[in-house]
Structures are given as structure tokens and as C-alpha cells.
Amino acid sequence: MTVRTRFAPSPTGLLHIGGVRTALFSWAYARKRQGVFVLRIEDTDLERSTPESVQAILDGMHWVGLDYDEGPFYQMQRMxxxxxxxxxxxxxxxxxxxxxxxxxxxxxxxxxxxxxxxxxxxxxxxxxxxxxxxxxxxxxxxxxxxxxxxxxxxxxxxxxxxxxxxxxxxxxxxxxxxxxxxxxxxxxxxxxxxxxxxxxxxxxxxxxxxxxxxxxxxxxxxxxxxxxxxxPMILNADGQKMSKRRDAVSVVDYSEQGILPEALLNYLARLGWGHGDDEFFTLGQFVDWFDLEQVSPSPSRFDRDKMLWINQQHMKAADDARLAALTLPFLARLGCDAGQGPALAEVIALLKERVTNLVDLAAQATYFYRHDAAPAELAAQHLGEESRARLGRFKDVLAAAEWNPEALSAAIKAFVAAEGVKMPLVGMPLRAAVCGTTQTPSIDKVLALLGRETVLARLTATLAG
Missing domain, CATH: 3.40.50.620 (HUPs)
Structure with missing residues (x-):
């Protein structure tokens, strides 16, 4: 007997994450048994079904990567x-x-x-x-x-x-x-x-x-x-049925929040099913491990922090070029042109372990593509008269330094020793002046990516301001 499963949503709104989990379990059950997964659109509710909702279902299935073998079939065509x-x-x-x-x-x-x-x-x-x-x-x-x-x-x-x-x-x-x-x-x-x-x-x-x-x-x-x-039902953190008013319930919501599709599937798989203590796994591993007998009959609670942690693990494991392509739209919304700066994939490689989603990744990447002055409070703390004078001296050091992370790291350490100060008294003002924030990865790697011309221009602008 060939195993044949189906996902049969009603097109009365966006694709709900409860529906995605149902589709995931049905898909995985068929895939594990070399069966057939069917997509059927139950569109007989003429008052509530819309073409836009049908397209949202198809787009949602494509986004999460659940491919179907047959369909989509439409009930209205089977009258x-x-x-x-x-x-x-x-x-x-x-x-x-x-x-x-x-x-x-x-x-x-x-x-x-x-x-x-x-x-x-x-x-x-x-x-x-x-x-x-x-x-x-x-x-x-x-x-x-x-x-x-x-x-x-x-x-x-x-x-x-x-x-x-x-x-x-x-x-x-x-x-x-x-x-x-x-x-x-x-x-x-x-x-x-x-x-x-x-x-x-x-x-x-x-x-x-x-x-x-x-x-x-x-x-x-x-x-x-x-x-x-x-x-079993998926409940929100308060133990209530998830609703459109209170909770993010559609795959569109999670796409807009910068969640990777494989991470969402990974997290949804863990709602009501488990494989020992495994939390982070690939879709292929899930198919190998999945069986209906392991599904709990009890409702599960949606934990956003756990989902973000799983998303972070998938971001760390993801290809940098793919993450760069996914981050581009979020970066554009922040008014940044990724063509005006270092290669985005290299920026992603430097930043991706510091964030839990693509939205934050784009936000942290902005200083590579535009120079925002440090906020007044940060400037008052790190860009006082003494710090600015020290940055002026260090600018001359940078102008003559070799431009790679190792050489820049050595130049910073030598300058700190020559000035007789501790590293934060150079590192923090340097970050504030060049990046507009003190929350960055290793400053030598940041400077190397930004390039000599950009770094010197930003220091000049900050010191002149």
C-alpha cells in the first residue's frame, strides 16, 4: 500500500502556523514512507473563501518549503x-x-x-x-x-x-x-x-x-x-488558543519577523513531538525520526524565546550568501544600499552569531552602509575632548597601518600601550566614532571590512563635528 496523506486548508485567510504544523506532519509521514503528499484547497465556503487567501496558502507552502506531489485540487472544481x-x-x-x-x-x-x-x-x-x-x-x-x-x-x-x-x-x-x-x-x-x-x-x-x-x-x-x-492544539504563552488579535499566527508574520522557514518548521515540529532531547535539527533529520506514535495528545504552548533560539542556531548554520540575500529587503527598509559598502555576505559572517533573527541582523549591519553619528548620550560618554584628541592621534596610526584584521589588531594594541591606557578607552570611542554604536564585533574585523578610506573619512567627520 502506498501511503497517501493530504493537507486540506480552507482559503479563508492567511496560512496559520497550526496549519503549517499539520502540513509538516502530513508531509513528513509521507516522505518517510516514500508516499504521496497531496494539497487540496477546501474552498466551498463561498462567502469567506477568496483568491487572495488561496494564493496566500500556495505562497506560504512555498516559503516553508513543503513540496506537494499532487494538487492543488480545488473542491469547487469537483461539484x-x-x-x-x-x-x-x-x-x-x-x-x-x-x-x-x-x-x-x-x-x-x-x-x-x-x-x-x-x-x-x-x-x-x-x-x-x-x-x-x-x-x-x-x-x-x-x-x-x-x-x-x-x-x-x-x-x-x-x-x-x-x-x-x-x-x-x-x-x-x-x-x-x-x-x-x-x-x-x-x-x-x-x-x-x-x-x-x-x-x-x-x-x-x-x-x-x-x-x-x-x-x-x-x-x-x-x-x-x-x-x-x-x-493537539497549539496554545499561546498564556495557555489560550492562539488568535489573530493577540498572537502572530500566520507564516507571513514570521517571515516579516525575520524567522528562517527551516527554523519555523524545526520549532513547530517540537510542538507536540520530540526525539529525545534534540532541539535543533534539519528537515531531513525530522523526516527520518518522525512517527505519529510519538506525537503527544496534549496541547503545546508556543514559546517565542525558544523559537528565536532555534532560529539563531539555524542562522549560525546557514550559508552566508543565502542569509545575505534574505537580509537585503530588511536592510533596504532601513534605507541602506548594500551596494555602497563591503560585501554583505562578509558582513553577515561577522554578525550572524550575535542576533536571533534577520530583522536584528539588518539593524546591526546598517553602520557598514551608512555613517550615523553616535547618539548624544553615547557621545557624551565616549567622545569627550580627551577621547577625541586620542582618536586624532590614532587616525594617523590607521592611515599608515596595513589593512587586515591581524595588522589592525596589532596597531590598536601598540597604540594602547603607547598611550598608557586600557583598551576600552580606545576601543569604545573608536566604535562610537566609526559605527555610531559601541555594540559591535571585534573592532579590528569591523575596520578591516569597512575599508581604510571609509574609516578615515568617518573619523574625520566625527572629529570635525
Missing amino acids: DRYKEVIQRMLADGTAYHCYCSREELDAMRAEAEARGEKPRYDRRWRPERGKTLPQPPAGVDPVVRFRNPLDGAVAWDDAVKGRIEIANEELDDLIIARPDGTPTYNFCVVVDDWDMAITHVIRGDDHVNNTPRQINILAALGAPLPVYGHL
């Missing part, structure tokens, strides 16, 4: 198939027409609640042997309901949650087609999973209540049942 299956079910008696009005359904619910019962449809239009059905009202388009079994139970061995069993008496006769003939979500999902030969349905545990209904429909169709695995 004829759904209607064909519904007609078959009506013919074989596993579905029936229901003509109840909204008012009748509201009355049923109110009466059930008054009796202290669970509000539900009373099956008045369900055909039964010896039962006389009401006369269909004129001019009313009926819905189609699934004829759910009345007794017994639906049970499945969930790959994450273990054995789950629901009594059929707890389930309603589900509407599978609306009055205008358009099929409903639970029905479309069943037909899609059947037609696409999905063997493993890996999805969020908010779908657990849908599963018994879908299993019963599959059984009525004589279709094979997939293995179900319901992933």
Missing part, C-alpha cells in the same frame, strides 16, 4: 462529482430529502431543550419501513441528509489520541447538500479522501467531532477507512 455521489446515495437509501423550514428546526431545538435533551433534528423526513412521510410542501427546495445509523457506535484507533468511540445515537442525520444543491464540508471531505485514496488523515483535533460522521458516510459508500490522527 459534479459530489452531486453524482449524492444522487447515488439518494437512490440506495443512505440519504434522503428533508423539507424542514428554519422555523421548524428552531422549534425542534427549543422543544428538546425544554425537555432537557440535546437539541437535534427529529428525523421527521427520514424514510422508515411502515412510516408515512408528510406531503412535501410546494415550492420548497429540500436539503439532503445522510441516513446515520441509529444504534451501535463509531470507533477508531486514533494514531495520536488512541481509541475513540462515539455512540451513533449521539449523531444527527447530517445535512450533506444544501437547498441549492451545493454539498457541505463533511460530505466533500469524505468524497475527496475516497477519490484521492488518502490512507492517513492527519489534522487538528478540532476535527475529532467530524470524524465519526465522516466514518459513517465512508462506510455507507463502501469506501475504505483511512487512519486518523488528530494533532
Whole structure:
């Protein structure tokens, strides 16, 4: 049997990180078993689905690097198939027409609640042997309901949650087609999973209540049942469900925050799954290690600090040229032209171990591409009269020095010894004058990258100011 998994988002907004984790686990399960990963867009919610959201899903999947083998398939392009299956079910008696009005359904619910019962449809239009059905009202388009079994139970061995069993008496006769003939979500999902030969349905545990209904429909169709695995919810740091108002929930948010896609996947993989004490790993390692049986059924909390730490590890390991390309847009937003200064990849190599994200990396790289005067407080602390005089003398030393980190380091040490002062009394004013900040890597490496002409020009400008 070829393992076939699917990711089936609804295009009603941006791609949510909970959805990305679902896609990741489904993708990894298929990849580990040389299976097939399918992308399906469940776009039957015409009021909320938009082309922009569809594109956001496709862009998000591309950004995180989760490639799919088949698709994207769109439910709205499969309407004829759904209607064909519904007609078959009506013919074989596993579905029936229901003509109840909204008012009748509201009355049923109110009466059930008054009796202290669970509000539900009373099956008045369900055909039964010896039962006389009401006369269909004129001019009313009926819905189609699934004829759910009345007794017994639906049970499945969930790959994450273990054995789950629901009594059929707890389930309603589900509407599978609306009055205008358009099929409903639970029905479309069943037909899609059947037609696409999905063997493993890996999805969020908010779908657990849908599963018994879908299993019963599959059984009525004589279709094979997939293995179900319901992933635990991702909560925010306060233990609440993540929301768009309070939390960064879309992959766009994390892209804008300078998080690397491989780092986001690494972190999401650790939410509800683990491989011993391993925290930092590649996507290839995750595929090798992953199995659904290792997924915890309990919710996980999103820890931003842990995510940033993992991002930092991936930045350290990343190719400098790739990081430079990723940092360029953030640097441009800060008004810096990376063409007017040292090679950005060399700057990245010097700075990347000092930051946790691309936004901070760009911010720390700015002094390589423009000269900002030190803030007044910093200037008052490090660029007083005595310090400026010392920098003037050191400028002459730099003008004659060889220009590489080793030679510059030796020149600084010799000047410090000649002046009879400690290193900070030269290093800090030098940083403030040349970089506009005292928070830099080793100053000899910074000077070497900036170049003699730039360093001398900045010292001249600072001393003249």
C-alpha cells in the first residue's frame, strides 16, 4: 500500500502556523514512507473563501518549503462529482430529502431543550419501513441528509489520541447538500479522501467531532477507512488558543519577523513531538525520526524565546550568501544600499552569531552602509575632548597601518600601550566614532571590512563635528 496523506486548508485567510504544523506532519509521514503528499484547497465556503487567501496558502507552502506531489485540487472544481455521489446515495437509501423550514428546526431545538435533551433534528423526513412521510410542501427546495445509523457506535484507533468511540445515537442525520444543491464540508471531505485514496488523515483535533460522521458516510459508500490522527492544539504563552488579535499566527508574520522557514518548521515540529532531547535539527533529520506514535495528545504552548533560539542556531548554520540575500529587503527598509559598502555576505559572517533573527541582523549591519553619528548620550560618554584628541592621534596610526584584521589588531594594541591606557578607552570611542554604536564585533574585523578610506573619512567627520 502506498501511503497517501493530504493537507486540506480552507482559503479563508492567511496560512496559520497550526496549519503549517499539520502540513509538516502530513508531509513528513509521507516522505518517510516514500508516499504521496497531496494539497487540496477546501474552498466551498463561498462567502469567506477568496483568491487572495488561496494564493496566500500556495505562497506560504512555498516559503516553508513543503513540496506537494499532487494538487492543488480545488473542491469547487469537483461539484459534479459530489452531486453524482449524492444522487447515488439518494437512490440506495443512505440519504434522503428533508423539507424542514428554519422555523421548524428552531422549534425542534427549543422543544428538546425544554425537555432537557440535546437539541437535534427529529428525523421527521427520514424514510422508515411502515412510516408515512408528510406531503412535501410546494415550492420548497429540500436539503439532503445522510441516513446515520441509529444504534451501535463509531470507533477508531486514533494514531495520536488512541481509541475513540462515539455512540451513533449521539449523531444527527447530517445535512450533506444544501437547498441549492451545493454539498457541505463533511460530505466533500469524505468524497475527496475516497477519490484521492488518502490512507492517513492527519489534522487538528478540532476535527475529532467530524470524524465519526465522516466514518459513517465512508462506510455507507463502501469506501475504505483511512487512519486518523488528530494533532493537539497549539496554545499561546498564556495557555489560550492562539488568535489573530493577540498572537502572530500566520507564516507571513514570521517571515516579516525575520524567522528562517527551516527554523519555523524545526520549532513547530517540537510542538507536540520530540526525539529525545534534540532541539535543533534539519528537515531531513525530522523526516527520518518522525512517527505519529510519538506525537503527544496534549496541547503545546508556543514559546517565542525558544523559537528565536532555534532560529539563531539555524542562522549560525546557514550559508552566508543565502542569509545575505534574505537580509537585503530588511536592510533596504532601513534605507541602506548594500551596494555602497563591503560585501554583505562578509558582513553577515561577522554578525550572524550575535542576533536571533534577520530583522536584528539588518539593524546591526546598517553602520557598514551608512555613517550615523553616535547618539548624544553615547557621545557624551565616549567622545569627550580627551577621547577625541586620542582618536586624532590614532587616525594617523590607521592611515599608515596595513589593512587586515591581524595588522589592525596589532596597531590598536601598540597604540594602547603607547598611550598608557586600557583598551576600552580606545576601543569604545573608536566604535562610537566609526559605527555610531559601541555594540559591535571585534573592532579590528569591523575596520578591516569597512575599508581604510571609509574609516578615515568617518573619523574625520566625527572629529570635525
